[in-house]
Amino acid sequence: MAKFVLDGKDIPFEPGETVMQAAWREGIEIPHYCWHPGLSIAANCRMCLVQVESGRQMAMPQLAWDEAKGEYVPATKPKLQPACQLAAAEDMVVSSTNDEVKNAQASVQEFLLLNHPVDCPICDQAGECKLQDYYYEHQGTLKRKLTEPVHKPKGVRFGPTIVYDAERCIMCTRCIRVCDEVAKDHVLDMRERGNKNEIVLAPGRELDHKYTLMTEHVCPVGALTSSDFRFKARVWFLKSGEGVCTGCATGCNTHVDYDPRYGKVYRLRPRDNEDVNKFWMCDDGMMTYTRHSTDRLLTPTSGRGQARAAVGEDEGLELAAAALKGVDADKFAIVLSAQHSTEDNLALVKFAGALGTSRLYLAALGGWEGDDILRSDDNNPNRAGATQAAGGVELKSLSELLADVKSGAVQGVLALGWASAESLDELSPLTSLDAVVSLSSHVGALPAAAAVALPVADTFEIAGSFVNAKGMTQSFSPVLSGPAGIEPAWETASALARALGHDLGFDSLESLRQGLADSAEAAQ
Amino acid sequence: MEPADELLNDQASLELEADPMRLNMGPSHPAMHGTIRMVMDLDGENLVSLDVQPGYLHRGFEKSCERGTWAQVFPYADRLNYVSPMLNNVGWSLAVEKLLGIEVPERCQYYRVILGELSRIADHFTCNGASAMELGAFTPFLWLLKVRDWVWDILERETGARMTHSFGRIGGMAAPPTQNFKDDVRQLIPEVHKVVKETEIMLLRNRIFLDRMQGVGVLTKEQALSYGVTGPVARSAGVAYDVRKDHPYLVYDRFDFDVPIGEDGDNWDRFMVRLEEIRQSVRIIEQALEQMPDDGPINVDDPRIVYPEKQDVYTTIEATIAHFKLVMEGLRVPAGEVYSFTEGGNGELGFHIVSDGSGTPYRVRVRPPCWYNLAASREMLLGGMIADIIPTFGSVNMIGGECDR
Numbered sequence: 001m002a003k004f005v006l007d008g009k010d011i012p013f014e015p016g017e018t019v020m021q022a023a024w025r026e027g028i029e030i031p032h033y034c035w036h037p038g039l040s041i042a043a044n045c046r047m048c049l050v051q052v053e054s055g056r057q058m059a060m061p062q063l064a065w066d067e068a069k070g071e072y073v074p075a076t077k078p079k080l081q082p083a084c085q086l087a088a089a090e091d092m093v094v095s096s097t098n099d100e101v102k103n104a105q106a107s108v109q110e111f112l113l114l115n116h117p118v119d120c121p122i123c124d125q126a127g128e129c130k131l132q133d134y135y136y137e138h139q140g141t142l143k144r145k146l147t148e149p150v151h152k153p154k155g156v157r158f159g160p161t162i163v164y165d166a167e168r169c170i171m172c173t174r175c176i177r178v179c180d181e182v183a184k185d186h187v188l189d190m191r192e193r194g195n196k197n198e199i200v201l202a203p204g205r206e207l208d209h210k211y212t213l214m215t216e217h218v219c220p221v222g223a224l225t226s227s228d229f230r231f232k233a234r235v236w237f238l239k240s241g242e243g244v245c246t247g248c249a250t251g252c253n254t255h256v257d258y259d260p261r262y263g264k265v266y267r268l269r270p271r272d273n274e275d276v277n278k279f280w281m282c283d284d285g286m287m288t289y290t291r292h293s294t295d296r297l298l299t300p301t302s303g304r305g306q307a308r309a310a311v312g313e314d315e316g317l318e319l320a321a322a323a324l325k326g327v328d329a330d331k332f333a334i335v336l337s338a339q340h341s342t343e344d345n346l347a348l349v350k351f352a353g354a355l356g357t358s359r360l361y362l363a364a365l366g367g368w369e370g371d372d373i374l375r376s377d378d379n380n381p382n383r384a385g386a387t388q389a390a391g392g393v394e395l396k397s398l399s400e401l402l403a404d405v406k407s408g409a410v411q412g413v414l415a416l417g418w419a420s421a422e423s424l425d426e427l428s429p430l431t432s433l434d435a436v437v438s439l440s441s442h443v444g445a446l447p448a449a450a451a452v453a454l455p456v457a458d459t460f461e462i463a464g465s466f467v468n469a470k471g472m473t474q475s476f477s478p479v480l481s482g483p484a485g486i487e488p489a490w491e492t493a494s495a496l497a498r499a500l501g502h503d504l505g506f507d508s509l510e511s512l513r514q515g516l517a518d519s520a521e522a523a524q
Numbered sequence: 525m526e527p528a529d530e531l532l533n534d535q536a537s538l539e540l541e542a543d544p545m546r547l548n549m550g551p552s553h554p555a556m557h558g559t560i561r562m563v564m565d566l567d568g569e570n571l572v573s574l575d576v577q578p579g580y581l582h583r584g585f586e587k588s589c590e591r592g593t594w595a596q597v598f599p600y601a602d603r604l605n606y607v608s609p610m611l612n613n614v615g616w617s618l619a620v621e622k623l624l625g626i627e628v629p630e631r632c633q634y635y636r637v638i639l640g641e642l643s644r645i646a647d648h649f650t651c652n653g654a655s656a657m658e659l660g661a662f663t664p665f666l667w668l669l670k671v672r673d674w675v676w677d678i679l680e681r682e683t684g685a686r687m688t689h690s691f692g693r694i695g696g697m698a699a700p701p702t703q704n705f706k707d708d709v710r711q712l713i714p715e716v717h718k719v720v721k722e723t724e725i726m727l728l729r730n731r732i733f734l735d736r737m738q739g740v741g742v743l744t745k746e747q748a749l750s751y752g753v754t755g756p757v758a759r760s761a762g763v764a765y766d767v768r769k770d771h772p773y774l775v776y777d778r779f780d781f782d783v784p785i786g787e788d789g790d791n792w793d794r795f796m797v798r799l800e801e802i803r804q805s806v807r808i809i810e811q812a813l814e815q816m817p818d819d820g821p822i823n824v825d826d827p828r829i830v831y832p833e834k835q836d837v838y839t840t841i842e843a844t845i846a847h848f849k850l851v852m853e854g855l856r857v858p859a860g861e862v863y864s865f866t867e868g869g870n871g872e873l874g875f876h877i878v879s880d881g882s883g884t885p886y887r888v889r890v891r892p893p894c895w896y897n898l899a900a901s902r903e904m905l906l907g908g909m910i911a912d913i914i915p916t917f918g919s920v921n922m923i924g925g926e927c928d929r
Contacts, residue, residue: 143840
């Protein structure tokens with residue numbers, strides 16, 4: 001592979017790659033604002049200026065102060081080039097740290113802060129802001145300009161999700177490019193020049209496509225803020241875990257930012273994965289985190305409608321076992337969930353095996369539009385995984401279950417998950433049965449239709465895996481611990497089986513996963 | 525032991541016990557400054573074996589340093605040798621500055637020297653005063669602490685605190701000298717001389733004092749060297765090692781001062797070396813006061829190391845960011861490790877620090893002079909009498925805060 005030298009280190013590159021790109025792949029960051037690995041090259045921030053030390057130097061005329069003469073004299077200095085736009089060439093020697101470059105970096109940084117407002121204390125970006133980081137690394141001088149900074153619009157509503165602050169903006173145009181190139185919607189543009197530069201909406205438009213939060217995500221400063229996250233948390237209090245988005249069958253990789261003091265998730269951020277989501281996520285996916293702390297089922301409940309009441313942990317399990325006891329095996333239905341991990345579903349498949357029933361159904365969400373960017377047509381993260389857990393057989397739908405209940409072919413149901421495309425009204429045939437038990441992390445139509453509902457852990461609280469629409473298995477670990485006494489669904493299913501006198505044959509996630517490998521083998 | 529009436533009935537057992545008696549002293553004993561435990565076997569009043577056991581005052585200093593910023597170490601450093609906290613403050617500043625590759629402005633160097641030497645005077649006054657008190661001479665103790673109070677008055681005016689100042693900063697000091705600083709110190713100097721003289725009059729011809737100090741608690745030069753003893757204890761044994769003279773830091777190479785040494789390494793020499801060092805410290809202070817510029821910056825001119833002015837923080841983005849970074853992440857020290865050492869109150873105070881390039885120390889190791897002095901104290905005490913433990917251990921000036929880190 002061809003190589004060039006950056007700051008004394010050999011960097012391999014593919015033909016056509018830029019210096020910035022090749023260095024980035026090697027894990028070396030040349031300071032930059034406007035360049036983003038997933039976007040086109042703008043080369044407008046000038047922060048990534050480097051000097052090519054090999055070959056003939058491009059010289060730039062300038063006036064330099066001559067101490068002896070006491071005046072400015074004509075001189076030349078090497079011309080610097082933006083690393084993001086500079087094509088790498090064999091044996092090229094590049095410096096991003098020599099004095100000329102350092103001087104340029106400090107000067108660019110000083111220019112960017114020239115009219116920047118004193119907003120750090122009230123800015124959501126503080127703590128993860130490139131202006132702050134690069135100030136400390138590359139500038140480190142105090143203000144020289146004594147006049148009032150130029151003022152521009154603040155708190156401009158761009159749409160339902162994004163608020164814009166023109167004073168904080170450094171005009172890197174990343175947000176414009178993300179709209180153009182990722183969302184394919186030219187809704188943002190730039191107007192005016194110099195000090196008056198600002199980002200504006202297309203006339204008559206709002207920033208309302210499906211990828212608006214990506215504009216905030218790529219913003220290197222605090223100019224674009226998310227209405228959802230705005231003023232909610234300070235980032236240095238947040239810890240981050242890695243997850244997989246539950247929004248659709250694409251399975252975008254996420255960083256899950258949560259506050260360990262409250263066990264509360266505050267936001268998701270896309271986690272780079274070239275094979276799945278590249279650098280991006282859609283708005284609906286970004287907002288799936290809100291599920292974690294809303295409408296949770298926190299205690300077992302018994303009864304339906306007005307008669308529904310919370311019961312104790314052990315009592316819930318006893319009531320559930322009592323409800324399911326005595327149902328004929330061939331009239332017992334197991335409902336898997338396309339929202340739950342493959343492991344959770346497998347535990348229920350094993351449950352079915354222990355009971356001796358082969359009636360497997362699948363509950364899934366509906367009512368969603370995919371696109372050809374990231375959003376899959378299926379808004380369930382693990383339909384493929386649930387199918388895989390069932391040994392590859394076609395799972396029947398909930399409407400078929402309802403028909404079977406009506407016909408009397410099904411008299412007992414164990415359902416996993418809160419998610420169903422059907423409303424409670426549509427699920428009303430279930431309410432005619434006494435032997436309906438739901439294992440659910442949230443309240444919803446399925447647990448509401450059940451005679452007994454047992455709480456289980458949410459996706460952020462468990463280890464497991466999803467199989468996305470492309471058939472890729474992506475595992476995840478628990479990000480935070482769940483409410484006390486609430487276990488993952490596979491454990492609760494196992495406990496329920498024990499209460500019914502069955503042993504599902506696993507006692508840990510590892511032995512359960514072994515079962516998954518076996519069923520995959522059996523399917524082949 | 526048998527009951528007393530049995531002893532009386534058995535005439536033979538009134539004879540002195542032939543077997544050595546095992547005795548515990550400390551860790552909770554008023555003479556075992558800072559919870560040291562001594563286990564000894566006594567043959568009558570003589571020590572036949574002795575085990576000096578530190579470790580009852582575990583501060584966790586070194587580990588604590590690994591969870592804050594570099595600047596947040598100062599309050600911990602204060603409490604190393606809490607009798608002369610300014611010397612520790614300066615020692616820590618110099619260590620981090622060495623790793624950063626910066627040097628504070630000249631005015632600050634003089635300021636550090638003067639405050640440090642004032643601390644040393646206070647330290648030696650305390651130790652010598654306590655030595656006298658432990659031999660029953662309470663008046664000299666009060667006499668000496670009177671001046672220590674005056675020294676502390678000055679330190680309080682400068683730093684806001686009498687004892688744990690936390691006044692050092694990386695790249696400077698927390699505040700510039702007050703307007704009357706030089707005058708205050710100049711007024712103090714004659715008082716120091718006067719009290720040293722008075723102490724000499726009170727003690728140096730006192731038979732009891734001489735008998736208890738001379739020839740007691742001897743540490744030979746060889747022993748001092750082999751134990752790594754430094755400071756007044758080593759110098760009293762004839763080891764002419766003073767970091768200020770042998771490896772000058774700050775501006776110590778600009779001063780004319782002597783390093784007093786003793787010959788016998790006994791309590792008397794340790795007492796006399798400390799008295800003389802007070803005089804030498806005063807000499808250094810006098811010269812430093814002459815040479816110290818009245819104007820000029822105290823802190824290095826880099827907002828990435830020293831907090832910018834509050835006025836700037838509130839009104840300009842550059843200073844706001846600098847302040848934010850220094851508070852939230854701490855000043856970043858380049859990756860590497862360094863050993864930096866200064867002359868503390870009791871000898872060579874060394875900081876061996878390792879940085880991983882972040883705002884938090886990766887590892888801080890202190891070389892506390894007391895640790896080595898304490899180890900050598902066994903040699904001084906063994907073979908002596910139990911009553912001599914107290915003056916001898918006092919003259920070692922073991923400070924628990926820096927010994928048990």
